[in-house]
Amino acid sequence: MSITLTLADWGALFLHFISLSLLAVGGAITTAPDIHRYLVDETHWLSDTQFTSSIALAQGAPGPNVMFIALVGWNVGLNAGGGLAAGWPGIALALWGVLITMVGIMIPSCTLTFVATQWAHRNREMLAVKAFKGGMAPIVIALLIATGWLLTGNHENPARDWPLWVLAGATTLIVWKTKTHLLLLLGFGALLGALGWI
Amino acid sequence: MTTPHSVAPNAPQNKTDLFVSFTVLALQGFGGVLAVVQRELVEKKQWLTPDEFVEDWAVAQILPGPNVVNLSLMIGGRHFGLPGALAALSGLLLAPTVLVLLIAIAVAGFADTPVAQGMLRGMGAVSAGLIAAVGIKLMGALKNNPMGMLTCIGMGALTFIAIGLLRLPLAWVLLSLGPLSCVWASHCIKQRGAA
Numbered sequence: 001m002s003i004t005l006t007l008a009d010w011g012a013l014f015l016h017f018i019s020l021s022l023l024a025v026g027g028a029i030t031t032a033p034d035i036h037r038y039l040v041d042e043t044h045w046l047s048d049t050q051f052t053s054s055i056a057l058a059q060g061a062p063g064p065n066v067m068f069i070a071l072v073g074w075n076v077g078l079n080a081g082g083g084l085a086a087g088w089p090g091i092a093l094a095l096w097g098v099l100i101t102m103v104g105i106m107i108p109s110c111t112l113t114f115v116a117t118q119w120a121h122r123n124r125e126m127l128a129v130k131a132f133k134g135g136m137a138p139i140v141i142a143l144l145i146a147t148g149w150l151l152t153g154n155h156e157n158p159a160r161d162w163p164l165w166v167l168a169g170a171t172t173l174i175v176w177k178t179k180t181h182l183l184l185l186l187g188f189g190a191l192l193g194a195l196g197w198i
Numbered sequence: 199m200t201t202p203h204s205v206a207p208n209a210p211q212n213k214t215d216l217f218v219s220f221t222v223l224a225l226q227g228f229g230g231v232l233a234v235v236q237r238e239l240v241e242k243k244q245w246l247t248p249d250e251f252v253e254d255w256a257v258a259q260i261l262p263g264p265n266v267v268n269l270s271l272m273i274g275g276r277h278f279g280l281p282g283a284l285a286a287l288s289g290l291l292l293a294p295t296v297l298v299l300l301i302a303i304a305v306a307g308f309a310d311t312p313v314a315q316g317m318l319r320g321m322g323a324v325s326a327g328l329i330a331a332v333g334i335k336l337m338g339a340l341k342n343n344p345m346g347m348l349t350c351i352g353m354g355a356l357t358f359i360a361i362g363l364l365r366l367p368l369a370w371v372l373l374s375l376g377p378l379s380c381v382w383a384s385h386c387i388k389q390r391g392a393a
Contacts, residue, residue: 021262021263022262023262024262024263024264025260025261025262025368025369025372027264027265028263028264030368056314056315056318057298057301057302057305058298059228059318059321059322059325060228060301060314060317060318060321061228061294061297061298061301062224062225062226062227062228062294062297063224063225063227063231063290063291063293063294063295063297063298064224064227064231064264064266064267064290064291064294065264066264066267066291067294067295067298070295070298070299071298071299071302074299074302084303084306095299098295098299102291102295106263106267108262109261109262109263109264109267109268110263110267110268110271110287112261112262112263113258113261113262113263113267113268113271113272114271114275114280114283116257116261117257117261117268117271117272117275117276118275118279120257121272121275121276127384127387127388128384130344130383130384130387131344131380131381131383131384131387132256132257132380132383133253133256133257134253134343134344134345134380134383134386134387135345135376135379135380135381135382135383135384136253136256136257136259136260136376136379136380137252137253137256137339137340137343137350138340138343138345138349138350138351138353138354138357138379139256139353139354139357139371139372139375139376139379140252140255140256140259141252141333141336141337141339141340141354142333142353142354142355142356142357142358142361143259143333143357143361143368144232144329144330144332144333144336145330145333145334145354145358145362146357146358146361146362147326147329147330147333147361148326148327148328148329148330148331148333149326149330149358149362150361150362150365151322151323151325151326151329152323152326152327164319164322164323165323167320167323167324167327168323168324168326168327168330169327170327171323171324171326171327171328171331172327172328172330172331172334173331174327174331175233175327175328175331175332175335176331176334176335179241182226182233182234182237182328183226183228185324185327185328186228186321186324186325188320188324189320189321189322189323189324189325190317190320190321191317191320192320193315193316193317193318193319193320193321194313194316194317194320195316196312196316198316198319198320198323
């Protein structure tokens with residue numbers, strides 16, 4: 001897919017990611033639906049396939065989930081610069097896309113987090129800070145368990161998906177009770193998946 | 199007067215240590231970094247006790263932005279101010295960005311094949327298990343909670359039902375149960391202080 005982006009378009013892209021940043025409560029992945037709306041449906045700067053494979057690839061690669069934003073920026077840049085076939089100018093524009101989207105999504109939330117947490121750390125003996133941390137602790141722990149549950153339960157077909165549940169359940173037990181290296185477990189999961197057993 | 203609080207045995211030595219440590223843990227985190235953060239920073243390096251990790255994770259979760267990014271800013275900033283926060287953040291993001299782009303170039307086309315989809319399914323199931331295991335392990339940290347274990351379990355169960363079973367939006371749950379729990383925690387801390 002090939003598109004032309006003016007300087008104003010790049011500005012609009014940057015502003016859009018800036019505005020999304022503070023809405024990303026609960027992780028970058030919560031902004032995915034809006035990024036899809038803006039880039040795929042509205043501006044047509046990104047194809048639907050590129051969007052989906054950006055998310056899949058970010059999940060399959062090491063690093064925080066926010067890497068899917070870098071891939072989205074990369075693909076928009078590729079589309080604007082003629083793709084990998086265009087050689088270095090194409091790659092340069094793709095990297096520019098990464099920079100625009102990643103810096104945009106990072107600046108507002110990082111600034112807020114840094115300022116707020118430095119304040120909270122200086123005032124850690126204050127009742128409000130202690131109450132916040134103590135009060136939120138059980139909720140946060142339950143959220144982790146619920147996230148694990150949702151990621152597994154997402155597959156709605158028990159007859160076909162039961163091996164996924166067994167694998168997730170076994171992983172939970174192994175990580176809870178042993179010190180097995182996490183990469184070993186992930187590699188094992190990838191192998192089972194590649195063989196088509198789950 | 200104050201809540202009994204364990205102190206972490208170790209701390210990052212300098213900004214390079216922060217950068218390298220966060221690079222190492224980012225490169226191990228497939229499908230999210232949380233499980234690795236808990237394993238590396240709490241169990242191996244012991245920069246944080248389980249209690250501190252839960253508290254910091256609560257803050258990282260509430261603030262906008264990727265959770266792990268927020269956590270890196272908090273830990274870096276606590277030990278070495280703004281330069282420390284930037285060192286931890288760039289450690290977390292730099293190598294994975296380069297790597298994910300290299301992978302994108304290498305596998306252009308492969309990501310949509312059945313084998314790649316199968317691998318992602320398998321890794322997805324494992325990472326679901328990893329996240330749930332971190333939650334279960336951290337339940338031990340609640341025994342020092344000012345609200346007491348029983349209230350914590352009740353509050354946790356409500357959260358799990360709302361998010362995991364009823365699938366309510368995260369914002370609703372955080373904005374309703376969150377303040378309720380914090381007000382009760384504040385009450386309990388005051389009670390303990392008065393006793």
